[in-house]
Amino acid sequence: MSDYALELLSISCTFHSKDDPGQRYTAVADTTLRIKAGEFVSVVGPTGCGKSTLLNVGAGLLEPSSGTVKVFGQTLSGVNARAGYMFQTEALMPWRSAIDNVMVGLQYRGVPDAEARKQAEAWLARVGLSGFGDRYPHQLSGGMRKRVALAQTLVLDPDVILMDEPFSALDIQTRQLMENEVLELWSAKKKAVLFITHDLDEAIAMSDRVVVLSAGPATHPIGEFAIDLARPRDVAEVRTQPRFVELHTQIWEVLRDEVLKGYAQQLKKAA
C-alpha cells in the first residue's frame, strides 16, 4: 500500500468563462502535494489563489484540467469516498436539526436509523454539544454550527480529512478552543488532514508541515516547511515558543510578497 493517503500530482485547473468560452483563467498550475497517512498538512496562500480549488480536486468534486489524484495509491475517479470535507461556507441543512445533520451521511451509507442516531449523539457529545441535538442551525451560535459541521464530517470516520478555513469566521477564543479540539481528535485517530487557511499562526500551530502557495493566476507551491514543534500542542501556548516565532518569521518571508500580490490583484479585479 502507498505511504500516501492523498496525492495531488501535477494538478492544473483552468476555468472557462461562461459568457465567453474563449476567455480562460488558469487558477492552479502544475501543483504536486502529497499527504502521508496520519499527517497534518496545512496549505496557506493569499485570498483567491486557488486553495479551495485544490481541495475540491482532492475531494473529487472538481476534475482537474490535467494531473492525477491518488488516494492510498489508487487513481481517483469521481468523488473521493475516503475523504470527509468540511467546507469554507456553512453547509448544514437548515431544515434539519443538529442531530439530523450529523446523521445524514450515515443514513446515505445505509446505516440503520437507530445506529446512526447513536453514533451521531456520541459525536455531538464529543464536540461539546450533548443536549443540543434538537436545535436547528439558526438556533445555534456560529461556533456551535461549526461544531456540528465537525461532527458531521468526523462521524463518517474518513481516512482523509479536508478542511477549508473551517474556523475563520469565529472569534479568536472560540477558534482556539476548536483548534485544540481538532488536534485532540486528530491525535487519537491520526488521520491524514489537508487543512486550508489564510492564517499562518493557525497553520503552524496545527500542522506537521506547511505548504505556501503563490498568488494566482497559475498558483503553485513556492515553499514547504516541516513544523518540528513537540506535540501535544496547545495552539495558544505554542505561539509563545521561540521555535514557533522562528518558523513564523521564515514562512512569512515567503508568504508576504504573495499576500501583497494577491491583494493587488483583488483590487484590480474589483476596479
Ligand SMILES: Nc1ncnc2c1ncn2[C@@H]1O[C@H](COP(=O)(O)OP(=O)(O)OP(=O)(O)O)[C@@H](O)[C@H]1O
Ligand atoms: N468554477 C469557477 N469558474 C471560474 N473561476 C473560478 C471557479 N472557481 C474558482 N475560480 C477562480 O479561481 C481562483 C481560485 O479560487 P479559489 O476559490 O480556489 O481561491 P481560494 O484560494 O480558496 O480563495 P479564498 O482564500 O478567498 O477562499 C479565483 O480567482 C476564482 O475566481
Ligand SMILES: [Mg+2]
Ligand atoms: Mg477558498
